[in-house]
Amino acid sequence: MSAPGTTQQLQQQQHQQHPVGLYLKVWLLLFVLSTMSYMVDYFHLQGLTRWSLIVILMLLKAGLIVAVFMHMAWERLALICAILLPPLALLVLVGLMASEASHTLLTRLLFFS
Numbered sequence: 756m757s758a759p760g761t762t763q764q765l766q767q768q769q770h771q772q773h774p775v776g777l778y779l780k781v782w783l784l785l786f787v788l789s790t791m792s793y794m795v796d797y798f799h800l801q802g803l804t805r806w807s808l809i810v811i812l813m814l815l816k817a818g819l820i821v822a823v824f825m826h827m828a829w830e831r832l833a834l835i836c837a838i839l840l841p842p843l844a845l846l847v848l849v850g851l852m853a854s855e856a857s858h859t860l861l862t863r864l865l866f867f868s
Contacts, residue, residue: 781823788816 792812795805822828827835 777823781819785816785819788812788819 789812792809795808795812800808827838
């Protein structure tokens, strides 16, 4: 016979396992998102539409992988914030730098040409 503590630990481990169906649904969704990103090339989309769709689909796939396969969906909010907020802050700073770069370019063209 096993000790009562061992049975309780086994029950907790069984509750921590995620159903296989969840992983299959995520794989199917990743396959659909990948197919959509290939369709962007197939339909010869160009310009801002092309790159917007590629980046959006890439971020959706990365978010699914991080949330489900890296088990971030079941983590504490503090850990999620510690991992996700720094890259988001970097994206905001890159956006600000890009807008500042166009302003700097226009200023240089205006005064130094």
